[in-house]
Amino acid sequence: MTRRKRIDTLRLLVKGNGLIAGSTKSQTIEGELRRLDAVQRRRNADGWLLSVLHTTRVLDTTLAVLIKAKGWPTTKFSLGSYLVELDKRSVLTSREQSSYQRRIVKKRNKYMHEAGAMPHGLESDRILTDMQECLEQVLRRIG
Template structure:
């Protein structure tokens, strides 16, 4: 997801503070490129909490992993919704 969002952000010429999932989402919410839509702050905050925070927990906390299949399905569903929203801008 990081690579896809980064590629889309670069394609549109967006600048981002850091090349990271959170940085790309911030860019899609706060850019000033004419002709390209924004994700509203409410969606930005939602994706930050439901994808970035969860992903970072699983990647960076020792021993952290989803305990149930539903957790996996939930984060994958959020990722799909986010990607669909970004490509529709």
């Protein structure tokens, strides 16, 4: 699937979910998807880094909206803690949570917190693919 089609799929997933669509954050998430789409045209290290940033911000905010809408308490507001909460609620299996932690969160943290760390194009695409998979799983199971 092309990046463009993947982003379009993410738009449909977000717009099609009542919990997200009814949220005050729905426009913010849509804006982040527009930014992600725009940076895809930059086929260089800066563009790939921005792609990781926007990809993970979409997932982070979307999971926060879903968890809040379900009324599930969280003491930490981070992508990793949202995945743990989804595991606790049996939305994700422990294996899935651990896998997404490794494939998305750990990589995102490396690129966002380590000076000089830059993803290459394939890694940026892989993180987007993994994010879409995670979001699809969560939305399918959370309702």
